[in-house]
Amino acid sequence: MHAKWYRSSLVLCAALLLPATAIAQRWHSSARLPAEIRFDDNPFLLSPAQEARLAAPSAGDSISGRFQDMESVSDVIPIAAVDLSLTGPGLGGRDLALATEVSYEANVDNSRRRHAELMFSVEQTLPKASRLRLRADWRPSYFWKNYLGDAIDGNGDGNIATAERIYAPGTSGEVDFTLNYRRRLVKVREGQPVELRGELELGYFTRGYDAPFGGRDRRGPGAGLALSAAFGPRWTTELGYTLQSLDADVTREVMILNEVLFGVDFNGVNGATDTDARAFELVDRSRLEHTLGVSVETEMSKIVTLGLTYGRRLRVYSSTQPYDVDNRGRRDTRNALAAELGVRLAHGLRLTLSGATAKQSTNRPGDPGSTGEVADYTRSVAAAGIAYRF
Numbered sequence: 039m040h041a042k043w044y045r046s047s048l049v050l051c052a053a054l055l056l057p058a059t060a061i062a063q064r065w066h067s068s069a070r071l072p073a074e075i076r077f078d079d080n081p082f083l084l085s086p087a088q089e090a091r092l093a094a095p096s097a098g099d100s101i102s103g104r105f106q107d108m109e110s111v112s113d114v115i116p117i118a119a120v121d122l123s124l125t126g127p128g129l130g131g132r133d134l135a136l137a138t139e140v141s142y143e144a145n146v147d148n149s150r151r152r153h154a155e156l157m158f159s160v161e162q163t164l165p166k167a168s169r170l171r172l173r174a175d176w177r178p179s180y181f182w183k184n185y186l187g188d189a190i191d192g193n194g195d196g197n198i199a200t201a202e203r204i205y206a207p208g209t210s211g212e213v214d215f216t217l218n219y220r221r222r223l224v225k226v227r228e229g230q231p232v233e234l235r236g237e238l239e240l241g242y243f244t245r246g247y248d249a250p251f252g253g254r255d256r257r258g259p260g261a262g263l264a265l266s267a268a269f270g271p272r273w274t275t276e277l278g279y280t281l282q283s284l285d286a287d288v289t290r291e292v293m294i295l296n297e298v299l300f301g302v303d304f305n306g307v308n309g310a311t312d313t314d315a316r317a318f319e320l321v322d323r324s325r326l327e328h329t330l331g332v333s334v335e336t337e338m339s340k341i342v343t344l345g346l347t348y349g350r351r352l353r354v355y356s357s358t359q360p361y362d363v364d365n366r367g368r369r370d371t372r373n374a375l376a377a378e379l380g381v382r383l384a385h386g387l388r389l390t391l392s393g394a395t396a397k398q399s400t401n402r403p404g405d406p407g408s409t410g411e412v413a414d415y416t417r418s419v420a421a422a423g424i425a426y427r428f
Contacts, residue, residue: 065126074390074423076115081148082108082183083398085413098200106184107207110147117143117423132163150181150207167222177212184208185411187250188292189316196307197314198294209248216241226268237264243282253289253321258282260327272337279330286323288359293317295361295406302361322357323365341382349374363406372398383424390423 084092089111091099099105119141128134137159145151159173187206189198217240224234244257264278295317297303297310304317328351335345355368376394383389395418402412 065124067122067124068427069123070121070425070427072117072119072121072423072425074117074421076117076419076421077112078115078417078419079112080415080417081113081115081145081151082111083413083415083417084111085415088413096200098203101201102203103205104184104200104203106205107150107181108148108183113148113151114146115143115151116146117141128162130165132165134163135159135161137161153180154178164221167225169220171216171218171220173216173218175212175214175216180210180212182208182210185251185254186292186294189294191305191307191316194307196305196312198316199314203294206250207248208251208254210245210254212245214241214243231270233268235266235268237266237278238262239264239280241282243284253287253291254323256284256286256323256325258284273334274336275332275334277332279328281329282327284325284327286325288320288322290318291321293319293321293361293363295319295363300361304361317361319361320359321362321365322359323355324357325353325355325365328352328354343380345378345380347374347376347378349376364402364412368400368402368412370398370400372396386427388425388427390425391421392423393420394418 080089082088082092092105092108092111095105119139121137121139123135123137125133125135137157139157140154141156142154143152154177156176156178157173159171161169161171163169184205185208186203188204190202190204191198192202218237219239220235220237222233223236224230224232226233239260239262241260241262242258243260245255246252247254260280260282262278262280264276266274266276268274294314295304296313297305297315298313301310303310303315304319305312305315307315329349330351331347331349333345333347335343337343349372351370351372351374353368353370355365357365357368359366374394374396376392378390378392381389381391395416397416399414400412406412
């Protein structure tokens, strides 16, 4: 009896394991280990005047905490990541790919900026050279810079000096979800050497700040369209546009305002005569964000690729609050250029050299609400990276 039970158990195990083994053999895994060293000449997106203040803080800035944990105008940033993927049969027997990536930025000069980022995606291949991808990006904690949190009129003169301002760290967590559909529109064939692909993306984007900066939270939907063209095996170009509608709660925040300009006694001292008065008024950072981008990539040889990208971003703020001087009627425009050179060093090993520059201009003169947010700035980034896939 025991022998029969043993043989029956072996038959049952074989019946269960063989299909599982066959399924497992149809799934394929891959891993990629990228590493990069990056130089950023303006990580905090400061104006030239703000950069000078950070490089040589005044006694008032030191007391207020304006540049606490902002150690350097520029930074060197080593980045390490792990990228894992698993591909197997999905709907209709077509490929289903699961991917995850974890990266960590270890800022050398501004250690408060060190942070991790995580990504997870599911991608399903569909008929007619199309695919559908769901992606989630999570940045648990990120230090942007310090913002004005409060002010105390210590000497009672009605005006807030630099040393009487109180700054706090602007730290946020962020989660973004996107659903992307790509489809081939025109196939390469005789007499038609150009292949066209179209993309549609929908998303929902959220960012939440630690206290006391809940008024900087934003969330909302977004959508994007892109059209790419492949000219033979070596040239690819893409044109894309995205729109995000990001809402923020209307909240009261401390600002430093000129009472004379408004004819309002914000602090209840000296009448409406103080030029740097503490005001506690409504602020709204809701905005529409338009982004237009164009890119070109070419295979210069079997082992070398070159990519060029131009992007233009326009932020239009919708605040109607009468004393919200930072955001009411505000428009920010940023233009950015980037280039990337890729070299295949060996099977599975790739070197990347890249550079980017960006310039933002705003219709706000200086920083009228003294929040530390509004700035015309330029930024340049250079990076060298290496990645091994196995």
